[in-house]
Structure formats: C-alpha cells, structure tokens
Amino acid sequence: KQEVTQIPAALSVPEGENLVLNCSFTDSAIYNLQWFRQDPGKGLTSLLLIQSSQREQTSGRLNASLDKSSGRSTLYIAASQPGDSATYLCAVLEAGKSTFGDGTTLTVKP
Amino acid sequence: NAGVTQTPKFQVLKTGQSMTLQCAQDMNHNSMYWYRQDPGMGLRLIYYSASEGTTDKGEVPNGYNVSRLNKREFSLRLESAAPSQTSVYFCASRAPSGTGNQPQHFGDGTRLSIL
Numbered sequence: 001k002q003e004v005t006q007i008p009a010a011l012s013v014p015e016g017e018n019l020v021l022n023c024s025f026t027d028s029a030i031y032n033l034q035w036f037r038q039d040p041g042k043g044l045t046s047l048l049l050i051q052s053s054q055r056e057q058t059s060g061r062l063n064a065s066l067d068k069s070s071g072r073s074t075l076y077i078a079a080s081q082p083g084d085s086a087t088y089l090c091a092v093l094e095a096g097k098s099t100f101g102d103g104t105t106l107t108v109k110p
Numbered sequence: 111n112a113g114v115t116q117t118p119k120f121q122v123l124k125t126g127q128s129m130t131l132q133c134a135q136d137m138n139h140n141s142m143y144w145y146r147q148d149p150g151m152g153l154r155l156i157y158y159s160a161s162e163g164t165t166d167k168g169e170v171p172n173g174y175n176v177s178r179l180n181k182r183e184f185s186l187r188l189e190s191a192a193p194s195q196t197s198v199y200f201c202a203s204r205a206p207s208g209t210g211n212q213p214q215h216f217g218d219g220t221r222l223s224i225l
Contacts (some may be wrong), residue, residue, distance in 0.1 A: 004152070004162060036216075042219075043200065043219050044153075044200070046214070046215070049213045051115075089152055089153070091153070091214070096141065097158050097165070097166070097168055098143065098153075098214065099155070100145075100152035101152050102152040
C-alpha cells in the first residue's frame with residue numbers, strides 16, 4: 001500500500017525567505033507526482049506535475065523535484081510572500097489511483 | 111470553461127438518510143475520482159472510475175456506492191448516512207495518458223454534515 005508523508009506538517013517563515021517542502025512516498029512505481037495548493041475552505045489548485053520520467057518542473061517562483069529511486073519530492077518556493085500562505089499537498093498517481101499526503105500548512109509573515 | 115462541477119456545495123443530513131452527490135466534467139476525461147477530506151488531513155480516495163462502465167474501490171469505500179452514468183458523470187451515494195461520513199467530498203477527473211503527463215482536475219467540493 002502506497003503511503004505518502006509530508007514534512008513538516010506546519011511551517012512559519014518571514015516574508016522573503018526561500019523554503020522547501022518535503023514529500024516522501026513508499027512505492028516508486030508511480031506515473032506522476034502532483035503538487036497542489038489549498039486555501040482554507042476551498043478546493044485544490046494544481047501547481048506542478050512531474051512525470052515519473054522527469055526530475056523537475058518549474059513555474060514562476062516554484063520548483064518541484066522528483067527522485068523516484070529514493071521516493072522523495074521537494075517543492076521549493078523562492079522569495080516567499082504572504083499570499084503564499086496556504087496548505088500544500090502532494091499526491092502520487094499509480095495504476096489509476098492517487099494517494100495524497102496530509103499536507104504542509106505554510107504561513108508567511110509580513 | 112466549467113471543468114469539474116459538483117452539486118450540491120453544502121448539505122446537512124440526519125443519520126440514516128440517503129443522498130447522492132453529483133459530479134460532472136466537460137473535458138472529455140476518461141478517469142474520474144471521488145475523495146473525502148477530513149480536517150487537517152489530506153484527501154483519501156473513496157472510489158475511482160478509469161473509464162465509462164468501470165469502477166474500483168479506493169482506500170475508504172465502506173458506506174459508499176458510485177455510478178459512472180456516462181463519460182461525463184460520476185455520482186457518489188450514501189445509502190444510510192453516519193456521523194463519521196461528515197467530511198468535504200471532492201470529485202476529480204483526468205485525461206488518459208500512458209506517460210503520466212495529465213494532471214487531475216478538481217471540483218470545488220461538497221461540504222457534508224451528518225447530525
């Protein structure tokens with residue numbers, strides 16, 4: 001059974017800081033890994049998707065990496081802003097179904 | 111573009127009542143999913159449908175049934191609601207891909223409370 005773990009569960013940083021969120025998974029037979037953002041009481045917004053054959057993807061201030069052999073992914077956020085405050089979820093897709101981590105709740109203080 | 115549409119957005123039920131949550135997508139996606147999200151947790155897969163006419167159990171299927179009515183619609187039914195099923199329910203869809211390059215697209219969720 002696939003298990004996905006996100007560390008830390010919560011993170012608070014001052015505005016402008018660079019930060020890294022971690023996601024680990026137990027079974028490396030995945031099709032892709034997707035990072036999402038979720039604001040309180042809202043749905044999920046897709047940030048980045050990394051296919052199993054890829055090492056990283058970038059979008060603006062976000063960079064996601066994937067190391068399938070070690071079962072790890074990181075989401076790097078550069079020059080954090082208060083508007084980045086949200087919960088960040090990672091999910092792995094395998095054989096038609098997804099497994100999510102419990103998320104990291106990020107607070108960026110002005 | 112509507113994307114993935116879920117109805118209703120909010121619902122309150124009494125224990126033992128039944129209800130169907132509706133989900134429709136207009137992106138011609140083959141795969142559709144139902145998840146639940148409890149406070150402070152990630153999403154857990156209830157059921158999924160890889161294509162029209164097929165459904166499979168996910169991690170937490172007990173107490174639920176699903177119907178893939180056609181390619182667009184995937185409904186989730188609670189036959190006899192229990193307080194433990196109080197949660198936020200999300201529907202998602204995904205285009206077919208042998209390379210894993212297609213993301214999941216999510217609806218806005220249905221907030222369900224069972225008293």
